[in-house]
Amino acid sequence: MKSDVIIVGAGPSGIFTALELLDKQPDKNILIFEKGNPIGLRKCPKRLTGKCAHCKPCSITTGFAGAGAFSDGKLSLAPEVGGELPEHIGYDETVDLIKYTDDIYLKYGADPHIYGIDNKEAIERIRKKAIRSNLKLVECPVRHMGTEVGEKIYKKIQDYLMNQDNIQIFFNTSVEDIIIENNEALGVSTQLGDYFADRIIVSVGREGSDWLEQLCHKHNIERTVGKVDIGVRVETRNEVMEEINDALYEGKLIYYTPTFDDKVRTFCSNPGGEVTSEYYDELAVVNGHSYKDSSAKTDNTNFALLVSKGFTEPFNSPIEYGKHIANLGNMITGNKILVQRYGDFIRGRRTTEERLYRNNITPTLKDAIPGDLGLVLPYRIMTDIIEMLEALDKVTPGLTSDETLLHGIEVKFYSNKIKVDDHFQTSVKNLFTLGDGAGITRGLIQASANGVYVARHLFDE
Numbered sequence: 095m096k097s098d099v100i101i102v103g104a105g106p107s108g109i110f111t112a113l114e115l116l117d118k119q120p121d122k123n124i125l126i127f128e129k130g131n132p133i134g135l136r137k138c139p140k141r142l143t144g145k146c147a148h149c150k151p152c153s154i155t156t157g158f159a160g161a162g163a164f165s166d167g168k169l170s171l172a173p174e175v176g177g178e179l180p181e182h183i184g185y186d187e188t189v190d191l192i193k194y195t196d197d198i199y200l201k202y203g204a205d206p207h208i209y210g211i212d213n214k215e216a217i218e219r220i221r222k223k224a225i226r227s228n229l230k231l232v233e234c235p236v237r238h239m240g241t242e243v244g245e246k247i248y249k250k251i252q253d254y255l256m257n258q259d260n261i262q263i264f265f266n267t268s269v270e271d272i273i274i275e276n277n278e279a280l281g282v283s284t285q286l287g288d289y290f291a292d293r294i295i296v297s298v299g300r301e302g303s304d305w306l307e308q309l310c311h312k313h314n315i316e317r318t319v320g321k322v323d324i325g326v327r328v329e330t331r332n333e334v335m336e337e338i339n340d341a342l343y344e345g346k347l348i349y350y351t352p353t354f355d356d357k358v359r360t361f362c363s364n365p366g367g368e369v370t371s372e373y374y375d376e377l378a379v380v381n382g383h384s385y386k387d388s389s390a391k392t393d394n395t396n397f398a399l400l401v402s403k404g405f406t407e408p409f410n411s412p413i414e415y416g417k418h419i420a421n422l423g424n425m426i427t428g429n430k431i432l433v434q435r436y437g438d439f440i441r442g443r444r445t446t447e448e449r450l451y452r453n454n455i456t457p458t459l460k461d462a463i464p465g466d467l468g469l470v471l472p473y474r475i476m477t478d479i480i481e482m483l484e485a486l487d488k489v490t491p492g493l494t495s496d497e498t499l500l501h502g503i504e505v506k507f508y509s510n511k512i513k514v515d516d517h518f519q520t521s522v523k524n525l526f527t528l529g530d531g532a533g534i535t536r537g538l539i540q541a542s543a544n545g546v547y548v549a550r551h552l553f554d555e
Contacts, residue, residue: 097123099552100282100291102269104128105160106538107529108297109248110195110545111552112255118550124261125289127282129268130157133249136164140371146429146461152373155301158265159248161372162299162538166364166383167239167247168344169196169539171208175234175346176537177530179544182518191543196237198542202247205386209236209343216341220489224347227488232346240386272296272525274313279525293524293552297545298531300506301374304413306531307510316521320511320533322412323400324419324475325358326467327380328483329369329499331455334492335395339365344397347489351481354474358482361398361506366391369459369501371431379420380431380459380501392458398504401478416505422470423503426463432470432503433462437496440480442468453497467502506536517551518544526552 099115101108104126115122129151130136136157139147155161170176173188180188200206210217210233217233224231239247255261264286272294273281281290298306310317338345344363351358367384382396405412423432434445435453444466450457468476479500487494511533518526518534528534528544535541 096290097125098291099124099293099295100289101126102282102294102296103160103298103302103529103531104158104263105297105299105529106162106541107535107545108295109159109251109255110198110542111295111297111528111549112261113198113251114546114549115552116258116261119553120260122260125291126261126263127267127269127284128156128158128263128265130265132265133158133163133245133252138164146371146373146378148373148376152301154370154372155299155374158252160299161301162541163245163248164241164383165244165381165538166362166367167241167244167538168362169199169204169237169239170234170537171196171237171539172232172234174232177535177540177544179535179540182514182516182534183547188543191546192539195539195543195546199237199239199247202250203243204237204239204247205243207237209238210341211235213341216337220338220341220345223489227485228349229485229489230348232348234344234346236343238343238386241383242390243386272309272313274522274525277521278523293526295526295528295548295552296532297527297529299541300530303510303531306512306527307413310510310512313522315525316513318511318513319405319410319412321402321404322416323402323506324416325398325400325504326479327369327382327396327398327501327504328493329394329396329455329457329501330493330495332366332393332395334490335363335365338490339395347486349482349485351478353477353481356474356478357402358478359400359402360486361400363395363397365395367394367396367458368392369396369431369457369462371459376429377417377420378424378427378429378431380504394455394458396458399479399482400504400506401475413510419470419472420503420505426465426469428463431459431462431501432465432467433457433459433499433501434465434467435496436483436494436498436500439467439500453499455497455499457499457501459501462501467500470502517554518548
């Protein structure tokens, strides 16, 4: 059986590749392989039981729409945020693609309201305070779909794709290998057998980055060692973050620490949200989301603080490095998320159940284990986090309260960077990579736009 295009992974980049091919190349036959479930069957038992059932594959990170289906559903509409697409295709084209892709999300039901463009006076106040603290405020218009609305939007897209005669989606089907002969990709090997196509697109997300890295080693696909982002998820009261939440929804702030000159950034802020855990092959890492429905909002805001670390030769395993640190946390907690009060963190003592109970801030992740992040994080990363929080406290006073909660470990697995040409073709002919797993994007909108771009140029000579 031979088709025109095989897409490995039904995350945002793969989905939007298929949508654009349907629009621009309607005569092409497309096969999509996804190791998870269709979106309607992606059910996490923890939402009912409060305990992770260690489903394989994890319904939070795999399935149609990938981890984005149950994320906070933020569309960051500035080209500077969410990946490196401008470095590959240019700034102006990235702007146009983001607008084009955003319009598709609107067509399927995204909220037309955009945060971060209305309250200019408040934004100016935040920027001034950031400058005084040596923080860079990255102004980025944000469209917030919300966890429950994002799921509905992707369900509509899934239904549309599944109703097309020239698209076939294989769910619960892992791709085990890429069939390559004479440095040309010919097809894929799956548990159902071998399938062949003229173009092979690998659009796995962060969950598939380790698999993609192993594939690169096996087939000598050229890549570079990317950075790894490691840190914690901060949880505080909404009142502390009120100014940023109201004016920007998500305050994107970058800091270069005075001690080590390391880059630390805020990421994925969730006003009124919940801290969550997600699993990568039974490895628990922390994340967060927020519902659109006001009745589902909590009293807390959570956001990630991520330290970006680059490495020099001979080191070439940033993904394994990140997993190693997360594994230390899992070892202490029995494969759960560790939580520590900031006051205990800076004093070098573990948080106890008693100290956590008397907090004004009640953790939204109910099965987090009180403990000591100092037993897990390297000294350098701990120092970076403390210095970043001290700077942020001058912008949003109250962040360095003893009661602020730090959840660990948060690791972003997009550090396997594949070398690609102008059309995202790898060093192997007819093999294309895109999205988070290839180290190109780091968010929903750029991943989606990446898929649109690849579809438009897939059959260029």
